[in-house]
Structure formats: structure tokens, C-alpha cells
Amino acid sequence: MDLTDIYRAEYGRCVATLARLLGDINLAEEAVQDAFTTALQKWQTPPPNPGAWIVTTARNRAVDRLRRESTREARHAQALLLNQQDEPQEVGPVKDDQLRLIFTCCHPALAPDARTALTLRLLGGLEVPEIARAYLTSEATVAQRIVRAKKKIRDAGIPYRVPAEHELPDRLPPVLTVLYLMFNEGYTSTAGPLIDADLCTEAIRLARELAALMPDEPEVLGLLALLLLTEARRPARLDPTGKLVLLPDQDRSLWNRSLIAEGHDLVRRCLRRNRPGPYQIQAAISAVHTDGAATDWTQVLALYDQLLALTPTPIVALNRAVAVAEVHGPAVALAALADLDLPGYHRLPATRAELLVRLGRDAAARAAYDQAMALATNETERAFLHTRRAELTRTRRPS
Amino acid sequence: MRQYLLSVHVVEGAPAPTDEEMQTVFRETGRINDEMQAAGAWVFGGGLTSPDSATVVRIANGTATMSDGPFAETKEHIAGFWVIKCADLDQALAWAEKCAAACGPVEVRPFDDLSQA
Numbered sequence: 001m002d003l004t005d006i007y008r009a010e011y012g013r014c015v016a017t018l019a020r021l022l023g024d025i026n027l028a029e030e031a032v033q034d035a036f037t038t039a040l041q042k043w044q045t046p047p048p049n050p051g052a053w054i055v056t057t058a059r060n061r062a063v064d065r066l067r068r069e070s071t072r073e074a075r076h077a078q079a080l081l082l083n084q085q086d087e088p089q090e091v092g093p094v095k096d097d098q099l100r101l102i103f104t105c106c107h108p109a110l111a112p113d114a115r116t117a118l119t120l121r122l123l124g125g126l127e128v129p130e131i132a133r134a135y136l137t138s139e140a141t142v143a144q145r146i147v148r149a150k151k152k153i154r155d156a157g158i159p160y161r162v163p164a165e166h167e168l169p170d171r172l173p174p175v176l177t178v179l180y181l182m183f184n185e186g187y188t189s190t191a192g193p194l195i196d197a198d199l200c201t202e203a204i205r206l207a208r209e210l211a212a213l214m215p216d217e218p219e220v221l222g223l224l225a226l227l228l229l230t231e232a233r234r235p236a237r238l239d240p241t242g243k244l245v246l247l248p249d250q251d252r253s254l255w256n257r258s259l260i261a262e263g264h265d266l267v268r269r270c271l272r273r274n275r276p277g278p279y280q281i282q283a284a285i286s287a288v289h290t291d292g293a294a295t296d297w298t299q300v301l302a303l304y305d306q307l308l309a310l311t312p313t314p315i316v317a318l319n320r321a322v323a324v325a326e327v328h329g330p331a332v333a334l335a336a337l338a339d340l341d342l343p344g345y346h347r348l349p350a351t352r353a354e355l356l357v358r359l360g361r362d363a364a365a366r367a368a369y370d371q372a373m374a375l376a377t378n379e380t381e382r383a384f385l386h387t388r389r390a391e392l393t394r395t396r397r398p399s
Numbered sequence: 400m401r402q403y404l405l406s407v408h409v410v411e412g413a414p415a416p417t418d419e420e421m422q423t424v425f426r427e428t429g430r431i432n433d434e435m436q437a438a439g440a441w442v443f444g445g446g447l448t449s450p451d452s453a454t455v456v457r458i459a460n461g462t463a464t465m466s467d468g469p470f471a472e473t474k475e476h477i478a479g480f481w482v483i484k485c486a487d488l489d490q491a492l493a494w495a496e497k498c499a500a501a502c503g504p505v506e507v508r509p510f511d512d513l514s515q516a
Binding site: 109157158167 | 489
């Protein structure tokens with residue numbers, strides 16, 4: 001494991017712990033970054049527990065830094081550190097610093113977009129360009145959101161703690177959104193390899209923690225089920241040469257049976273509660289995909305109709321169109337895509353291209369593939385689109 | 400401890416509350432004041448007369464000039480406010496929730512570091 005991998009794996013954990021120790025997120029980030037800089041200079045080979053090394057070093061660097069400074073935050077942080085020489089006591093029902101930090105980053109007093117950006121940056125360790133892709137927005141916008149959010153946390157005194165029991169229902173939905181986006185970024189990474197397994201694992205780990213904390217919230221169970229059922233299909237998503245394989249062509253024997261069983265069990269628990277929500281419906285769709293030898297598309301479409309009624313977003317409409325194509329044919333699906341507005345998102349022209357191929361409209365399909373390739377940022381996805389376009393040229397030469 | 404300004408906002412031209420409604424507002428704000436004082440959160444608070452009773456003072460070339468009416472040319476005005484002290488934003492928001500139930504929309508704004516040292 002090189003320093004980049006360690007940074008990715010440990011950054012969020014270390015920032016979360018330092019934020020608790022210092023009572024200030026900016027100081028925590030600086031201290032952790034200091035520690036990683038020191039690691040870069042000192043490590044010949046990484047120590048057996050790099051996270052612990054980083055936390056200890058960051059704490060020491062923070063103490064040094066605070067002694068030199070005399071701002072209010074510095075005095076406050078110093079006092080906190082002095083009172084926490086021993087292992088600090090745990091507060092609230094959650095023993096995980098990362099969860100505490102998630103609830104702070106997802107505080108309802110912060111703008112919704114800022115919550116997700118901040119959590120992905122601090123806990124997922126994602127860089128600004130990756131967050132911008134997950135949002136379909138510009139890097140400058142994301143950077144500004146993060147700066148403003150951190151400033152508000154400090155200036156307005158947003159506390160660093162897990163909300164009380166009665167506050168959790170209000171505080172939960174933004175946390176679920178964040179975990180969902182974190183998993184998505186891991187599952188279809190902006191650049192480099194298609195799949196960032198660490199990020200997926202981390203999102204699932206946090207979702208499991210949440211499910212343990214809030215077993216009576218069906219949307220928490222729904223989100224966990226959705227992530228597990230998606231994760232279960234990961235081994236079949238790339239062929240041995242690293243090429244993308246679409247769901248209908250995947251080797252189902254490669255799917256992770258135990259994750260599927262766990263996911264299906266969670267979906268059944270949700271159904272029994274009968275309080276449907278967006279994550280539960282998406283989990284149910286995933287459950288249909290992973291049930292039996294082939295997908296029951298009529299059932300999938302019915303679930304997408306329910307989802308679209310609940311959350312009428314262009315992304316849901318796009319995903320629904322894939323099911324429409326299977327049930328009602330590509331022409332109907334293409335018509336359903338006509339009015340969608342998803343600027344900068346390659347999956348809209350990519351889906352359109354697939355439908356045009358099925359309709360035999362090769363020239364239009366090629367143009368749509370070109371559009372999708374221009375927008376796709378991940379090399380594996382771009383290669384996949386390129387192959388599809390090339391196959392089209394080979395099998396049906398333009399007259 | 401931190402200090403927060405909780406300001407109550409009204410929109411010009413909105414239907415004026417009836418006497419009965421005003422009595423309810425006074426009763427509720429009185430109860431909130433008592434509760435804030437008992438909790439040690441109350442610093443100051445009060446209702447304001449309408450913005451057309453305001454006067455703006457400016458200094459130009461060393462001389463003070465007065466002008467009639469409010470400073471901000473907006474349709475929204477502060478109708479009253481509290482200054483409270485508490486541990487963090489969550490506590491301030493909990494007070495604001497009670498104030499908003501009694502008086503309508505409440506803006507919660509932290510004082511800067513120098514003001515609460």
C-alpha cells in the first residue's frame with residue numbers, strides 16, 4: 001500500500017477524530033494534512049497502523065501549532081486537548097467519530113449541496129474535481145460551497161455531535177444522500193479505474209453503522225439494501241480485460257450471493273414496514289434485478305413509476321426509460337427521453353444511442369455515441385462507448 | 400457560550416394581525432422570555448414600532464444629517480428581536496423554533512467572536 005492509498009483510506013477517519021479532539025474542522029484538516037506531509041518525508045515503509053500514526057502525529061503537530069497561535073479557536077482547541085489526554089469519553093449513541101462528523105456536515109442549517117460536498121471532502125477524502133462530477137457541476141462551485149460551509153460551521157457554532165433521538169428523523173435524509181453519493185462515486189469513479197472499491201466499502205460501512213443505530217428507519221435499511229445489492233454485482237461488472245459489462249450480459253455466477261441474500265432480507269423487512277421511500281424503492285428494483293435468472297422488467301417498470309411519482313428528477317426519468325424500452329420497446333423509451341435536460345451527463349446520450357441502435361437508426365446512434373464519449377470522464381466508460389460505436393460500424397456499414 | 404440574534408421579520412403590506420392575535424403573540428413571547436430567563440439564555444429582547452417611525456442618522460463632512468424612514472429600502476422589516484446566549488447553534492435553533500411558533504419567521508444570526516469574548 002503506498003501513501004496515496006493510505007491517504008484515501010485514512011484521511012476521513014483521521015479528520016473525524018482530530019475534529020473531535022480539537023473541536024474545529026479546519027484545524028483538524030490542517031493537522032491531518034501536516035501529518036501526511038511529515039509521513040511523506042519520514043516513512044521508508046508505512047508503519048503497521050498508519051491511521052494511528054497519522055492521528056498521533058497530527059495531534060502533536062496541532063499542539064505545536066496551537067502553542068504558537070493565540071486566536072480564540074486556538075485557545076479553545078488547546079483547552080479541549082488538555083482535557084483529553086486519555087482516551088476521550090464517547091458521547092451519544094454512536095461510537096464512531098465519522099458518524100459524528102457526518103451529522104455535523106449534514107446539519108440542516110447548511111445548504112443541501114454544501115452538506116454533500118463537505119462530507120465527501122472530509123469523510124470520503126474526495127478531491128474537488130471528483131465531487132464536481134458526482135454533482136454534475138463545476139469545480140469552482142464545489143470549492144466555494146466547501147469553504148462557505150466550513151466557515152458557517154465555525155461562525156454559527158454548529159456543534160460536533162450526534163443529534164438527540166428526537167432530532168434524528170430531520171437530520172437523517174441529508175446523511176442518506178451523502179452516503180448514496182459516496183457509494184456512487186466509488187462505483188463509477190471520475191478518473192482512473194472505473195471502480196474505487198475503498199469508497200464503496202466505506203459507504204457501506206457507514207450505512208451499516210447507521211442501520212445499527214436506527215433499525216426502525218426503513219429508509220436507512222433501504223439505502224443499505226440498495227448499496228449491498230449494487231455492490232453484490234460488482235465482480236461481474238468488468239470482464240477479465242477490464243471492459244465494462246452491462247447487466248443483461250453479466251455472468252450471474254460471479255455475483256456475491258451472501259450480499260444478495262442480505263440485501264433481499266433487508267428489502268423484505270422494509271416491505272413489512274410498509275413506509276415506502278426513494279431508497280427502499282431503488283433497493284426493490286435492485287432486488288428484482290438480482291432475483292432469478294433474468295430481470296422481470298414489468299415489475300421494474302412498475303417500481304420506477306412509483307419512484308418517479310415520489311422523486312420526479314431527470315435521473316430517475318432516464319433510468320425509468322431503460323425499463324420502458326424493455327417493456328414497451330425502444331421507440332416509446334426514446335420519446336420518454338425527448339424532454340430530459342441533464343447537461344453534461346454522458347448517460348443521457350449513451351442511453352439514447354443504445355435505443356437508436358435498436359431502432360436501426362445508425363447515423364443518429366453514432367452521433368449520440370460521439371456526444372456521450374465527449375462527456376464521459378471515466379476511461380473505462382469511454383472505451384465501452386467506443387466499442388459499441390465500432391460494433392455498429394462493423395455489423396451495419398452505412399450505405 | 401455564544402451569542403445569537405434572533406430577529407422576527409414581517410413583510411410590508413401583509414394583513415395586520417387582529418387585536419386578539421396580537422394578544423396571543425404578547426402572551427406567547429412573554430412565556431418565551433420567562434423560559435429564556437429561567438434557562439439563563441436571555442440577554443435582551445423586545446418588539447419594535449413600525450419602520451415608518453425610524454430615523455436614519457448619517458455623518459457627512461463632519462455634520463450629522465437626519466432622514467425620515469428606515470435605512471433599508473426593502474419590503475421586509477425587523478419587528479422585534481432577542482439576543483440570547485447558549486452553547487451552540489442547535490440550542491439557538493431550538494429557541495428560534497419556539498419564537499417562530501409565536502411570531503412568524505425568525506432569523507438566527509451569530510455574533511462575531513469579538514462580541515462574545
